[in-house]
Amino acid sequence: MRVLVVGGSKGIGKACTELLLEQGCEVIVAARSNSEINHLPIEFIQLDVTKDLSELEDFDNLNGLIYCPGSINLKPFHRLSSEHFQQDLNVNLFGAIKTIQATLPALKKGNGSIVLFSTVAVSQGMTFHASVATSKGAIEGLTRSLASEYAPEIRVNAIAPSLTATPLAASLLSSEKKKEASEMRHPLKRIGKPADIASLAVHLVSENGSWITGQIIGVDGGMSRIR
Numbered sequence: 183m184r185v186l187v188v189g190g191s192k193g194i195g196k197a198c199t200e201l202l203l204e205q206g207c208e209v210i211v212a213a214r215s216n217s218e219i220n221h222l223p224i225e226f227i228q229l230d231v232t233k234d235l236s237e238l239e240d241f242d243n244l245n246g247l248i249y250c251p252g253s254i255n256l257k258p259f260h261r262l263s264s265e266h267f268q269q270d271l272n273v274n275l276f277g278a279i280k281t282i283q284a285t286l287p288a289l290k291k292g293n294g295s296i297v298l299f300s301t302v303a304v305s306q307g308m309t310f311h312a313s314v315a316t317s318k319g320a321i322e323g324l325t326r327s328l329a330s331e332y333a334p335e336i337r338v339n340a341i342a343p344s345l346t347a348t349p350l351a352a353s354l355l356s357s358e359k360k361k362e363a364s365e366m367r368h369p370l371k372r373i374g375k376p377a378d379i380a381s382l383a384v385h386l387v388s389e390n391g392s393w394i395t396g397q398i399i400g401v402d403g404g405m406s407r408i409r
Contacts, residue, residue, distance in 0.1 A: 183208070183246065184208040187202070188211075188213070188231060190250060191213035195211075195213070195250035196376065212226075213229060216228070231251050232276075239284045243289075246387030247282070249298050253317075254354070262312060266313050270313045274314070289336050298321050298339070299341055300318040300319070300341070305406050326398075338395060339386050343374055343402055361373070368405050382401055
């Protein structure tokens, strides 16, 4: 199985890369830097998803695409400018759109599966999440639309995590007090680990997930469903 992991050098993306390699997959990572994964047997493409993605048009075939870039831009609504919204849209939504459009011919040849990322904040309505929830809400709409349009050739799903211990979330977990408060907000009384999310992402791009498409799946310690 040949899988492209965009943003596969850190956090959840890195966990996906490592798990795919463990399962014997051929892995291509597209990211800004490979400093944390340069010891791994991967093909690496240096890439900024907010810029030109024409390099991704050269693949012959792909069996999977996992798009991991994201943002955590938490501010009161009155302090969010249109530029803040645009920044989140560029990374979370338009980066995903451009990546999918560039790799669509290869995914069609490989009967591919696409995994995108939303957030629990879309379904829950969380304070200070207006910008990121707007862009990730659009991801959920994109997921369902593309799943319908490209079935049965390509499957499209999204994962909606809650707070996960990644470099992106470091400022939210910068002290034991912050970490403990975050853990207590979840019914399972812990925050997520990158491996929690990666295990589902890899399942969805594999044959094991071959009857799953058009779904937004919460991996959130129970936050979206129970209290």
